[in-house]
Amino acid sequence: GAVVSQHPSWVICKSGTSVKIECRSLDFQATTMFWYRQFPKQSLMLMATSNEGSKATYEQGVEKDKFLINHASLTLSTLTVTSAHPEDSSFYICSAASLGSPLHFGNGTRLTVT
């Protein structure tokens, strides 16, 4: 079945630094990738929708200058959390979609900002 690889699986960084998270679709071309954030015991909150070769569409309340999304190819999207602060600590999950199929999710990245 379709596999989405997300890297790193966890990261600890200092406040003020930037962190990049990669999301790759390994055996299919993803026309669209989605980035979610999940706080403990809460559901996934959609942050942004990313289409290859175009600017990401951000959900209301998500700062596009803080969460930079790049979707350079049909198999790779990256999320960069810039100038991270402790309140950005969360579980970030990407998903990828190809035409006619449900979403395939990565295994998430646990970000801890100290």
Next chain:
Amino acid sequence: SQKIEQNSEALNIQEGKTATLTCNYTNYSPAYLQWYRQDPGRGPVFLLLIRENEKEKRKERLKVTFDTTLKQSLFHITASQPADSATYLCALDPVSLDSSASKIIFGSGTRLSIRP
């Protein structure tokens, strides 16, 4: 306002019984609804999709119903096993008419625990 609600935050049942999880939505008219399983520290895994013109969908021990009049979907696991313990999420696409590359909105999830 638009909402997707899974009315049980947690559900504990005895092994072998049928687990029934509920998903209700308001102010949406989705063309389809999906159910996912999420284990701790992992991404969700797709289980089933049911379209608005389908009343029921089955996959092995799983069964999903979709009542567009009640705006409700029920998710059943028959002959439940401890390995079924996980969080189950319902999800819908508020916009598209098909399941291709669409934005998905998730419910808050139900944490299911099956005790031996």
